[in-house]
Amino acid sequence: MSRTDSTRPRWVRLADTPMTTCVPVHDHRSGLCTLPDRITPPEPRPGGCHWGPTATFNCLRTDNGAREWYHLRRADRRRSRHRARHDLHAYRGEATAARRDR
Numbered sequence: 001m002s003r004t005d006s007t008r009p010r011w012v013r014l015a016d017t018p019m020t021t022c023v024p025v026h027d028h029r030s031g032l033c034t035l036p037d038r039i040t041p042p043e044p045r046p047g048g049c050h051w052g053p054t055a056t057f058n059c060l061r062t063d064n065g066a067r068e069w070y071h072l073r074r075a076d077r078r079r080s081r082h083r084a085r086h087d088l089h090a091y092r093g094e095a096t097a098a099r100r101d102r
Contacts, residue, residue: 014053015039025052 014022015038024035026049035049042050 011039011041014051014057021057022051022053025050
């Protein structure tokens with residue numbers, strides 16, 4: 001069987017890189033902190049501290065979210081390229097004008 005993310009349970013993917021894929025979620029309404037030391041399979045319990053996914057993990061790990069994230073990043077990269085071209089064109093124009101003025 002292939003060892004891709006789609007075949008691994010969600011909690012295993014969360015445990016890959018803690019603090020990047022998941023963060024501690026504290027809920028101290030029931031008293032002391034009950035955050036487990038290790039990320040384990042979720043247990044059905046009402047409230048309490050637990051490890052929760054980050055926004056990036058949620059966005060990248062869902063089928064629809066991955067496409068949305070890709071398009072957001074694509075737009076950022078495109079703006080960056082256009083800005084770099086604009087700046088280079090302005091710089092070349094200044095350099096050409098300076099040579100003509102000599």
